[in-house]
Amino acid sequence: MTKYLISFPSEAMVLTDEEFPIVAADAHAVIEEAKAAGVYVFGGGIDEQVDPLLVSGDGSVSREIYPGSRLKGGFTVLELPTREDAVKWARRIAVACRCPQELREFMYDPAS
Numbered sequence: 001m002t003k004y005l006i007s008f009p010s011e012a013m014v015l016t017d018e019e020f021p022i023v024a025a026d027a028h029a030v031i032e033e034a035k036a037a038g039v040y041v042f043g044g045g046i047d048e049q050v051d052p053l054l055v056s057g058d059g060s061v062s063r064e065i066y067p068g069s070r071l072k073g074g075f076t077v078l079e080l081p082t083r084e085d086a087v088k089w090a091r092r093i094a095v096a097c098r099c100p101q102e103l104r105e106f107m108y109d110p111a112s
Contacts, residue, residue, distance in 0.1 A: 004106070005076075006093050008100065010073040030089075030092050039080055043075060074097070077106075
């Protein structure tokens with residue numbers, strides 16, 4: 001089966017304080033459904049209050065990251081038999097989160 005990344009940048013989710021707990025509950029419910037279906041691999045959000053670091057090939061660490069790198073927001077990784085199944089789950093997550101989701105497919109690597 002193929003692993004799919006379903007994600008959104010944090011600025012895509014525009015909610016009022018009143019809406020947030022409702023959306024969080026709906027999103028968590030979809031994740032629980034994915035777990036029950038046996039397709040859930042990983043999910044979470046990037047903590048944007050913690051600065052990223054760049055760890056170089058020589059082991060050195062700096063606060064400079066790749067130019068244009070903007071990894072933030074929420075992510076879910078599901079393992080599914082078809083891209084059509086991935087679209088269906090992305091649609092469910094989009095409805096629950098009240099914002100569009102990007103869908104990407106991980107390349108197959110027999111060693112991972």
